[in-house]
Amino acid sequence: MHTAAPEGLTFRDAVDSDVDALVALIESAYRGDSSRAGWTTEADILQGQRTDPEGVLAVVESPDSRLLTVEREGAVVACCQLEHRGTYAYFGMFAVSPALQGAGLGKVIIAEAEQLARATWGVTEMHMTVISVREDLIAWYERRGYRRTGEMTPFPYGDERFGVPQRADLQFELLVKPLA
Structure with missing residues (x-):
């Protein structure tokens, strides 16, 4: 499925051959020095x-x-995961190329993801989890209609597949948005 969208963007479902490019994109948006070019970096709280x-x-x-x-x-500039979980969809693995952050692409992408989740699965809510100390990121989602629930889940300390924490107070907070 290819969908043309504003900003000259094309949305499609990933295929196996996209995996390496997507891993590189996600890593560039969140880890290491390349991530510092954007505002979504987690480099100060997580390494690895x-x-x-x-x-x-x-x-x-x-x-x-x-x-x-x-x-x-023709270049992969962003991605996000949508997962059907009954009455709601889970939104995750959201990454925008650091060089393009701050230009409004995130707003366009999350709106498209919400519309697709409603249209594809008929869900009434979008859920996501965000590291609770990421106040700037949570505020961005709040401006998009997500609300903090105060419901926390532990960070998987010791599982380096998720990174190497640089502080001891990491946990995930559930954010929820009703989809009209």
């Missing part, structure tokens, strides 16, 4: 990897998920 090819491939191949891949002029 953000994801790996096996994790991305599992999302691509899952029958309940789609990994929405966003291209501009």
Whole structure:
């Protein structure tokens, strides 16, 4: 499925051959010095990897998920995971190329993801989890209609597939948005 969108963006579901490019995109948006070019970096709170090819491939191949891949002029510039979970969809693995952050692409992409989740699965809510100390990121989602629930889940300390924490107070907070 290819969908043309504003900003010269094209949305499509990821395929197996996209995995390496998507891993590189996600890593560039969240880890290491390259991530510092954008505002979504987690480099100060987490080191190590953000994801790996096996994790991305599992999302691509899952029958309940789609990994929405966003291209501009043939280059992968963003992605996000949508997973069907009954009455709601889970939104995750959201990454925008650091060089393009702050230009309004995120707003366009999340709106498209919400519309696709409603249209595809008939869900009434979008859920996501965000590291609770990421106040700037949570505020961005709040401006898009997501609300903090105060419901926390522990960070997987000791599982380096999710990174190497640089502080001891990391946890995930559930954010929820009703989809009209």
